[in-house]
Amino acid sequence: MKFAISETGQKLQAHPKGRAFCANCKSVVIAKCGDFNIWHWAHESSIDCDSWNYEPKTDWHEKWQKLFGDDQSEISVQHGNECHRADILTNDGLAIEIQNSPISPADIYAREKFYDKMIWVINSKAFKHNLILKEYSSDTGKEIWFRWVRPYPPDSDLSFAVVIPDDDDNDQILQAVKQCEFTKAFDKEQNIHFWTIKKYTFQQSLPKEIFNAFTSYLLDKKLQHNLDDRISYKSKFRWLHLRKIWTTATKPKFIDLNNGYLFYIKTLHENGNGFGMIISQWRFLKKYRVEKTNNTNSN
Helix, strand or coil: CCEEECCCCCEEECCCCCEEECCCCCCEEEEECCCCCCCEEEECCCCCCCCCCCCCCCHHHHHHHHHHCHHHEEEEEEECCEEEEEEEECCCCCEEEEECCCCCHHHHHHHHHHHCCEEEEEECCCCHHHEEEHHHCCCHHHHHHHHCEEEECCCCCCEEEECCCCCCCCCHHHHHHHHCCCEEEEECCCCEEEEECCCCCCCCCCCHHHHHHHHHHHHHHHHHHHCCCCCCEEEEEEECCCCHHHHCCCCCEEEECCCCEEEEEEEECCCCEEEEEEEEHHHHHHHHCCCCCCCCCCC
């Protein structure tokens, strides 16, 4: 968990050698401050009092919680004898569950029943390339090969070179070429850097990781270059290799496209087809990030 409380009830973030108390069960928690994972608190007993707190926190979680502020992040909610920590609880009582890892239909049902007034924000990083927004689709394969893939060495088919666009904002293509063990090289004649690997010939397909990263990149650019952040845009869509557990969710579902936009799913069928709306992150926050009201009356 991101926050614990001090003996005086002050909300604390994890810090090296820190000890504090769980806001839910009041038992001792210790700070986990390693080099790789997000700094967080863990129960000294190694057993978390919240059975829903099994998802590792990521930079993506941190981003969303920072957008709403510490006072609306990781808030304990209690109904009877049951208590859970909402990822975000807005000042008007809306729970926002920001979901990165797979989740079971049973857990979806339990959370929706417990919070009732809630919405989902789902990380698309692992499947964005499978989302086809029909008003913004194109022949992705042709565009990738025409603009960013070329034979290497030139005038041969021994291998191919991948050029990473300068505006690969999320480094999604860079991460993909590294994952596929491509190496970086430099073309002096054209004065560009590129990535290549010997085990693929130019006649073969791009590794799926790289193709998927380019597909996500092209969607990012289409939305960023063509949409007005103040307006919502309707779109039919198809979700290839649909994660069918999301057909069981009854509360509003927003897919974070990680490019400044979210896709609000209004209808989702079991064949992966559906209808929704593209909205900017700015518009989403304008609707759901409610400022705390000051009820103090001045005389």
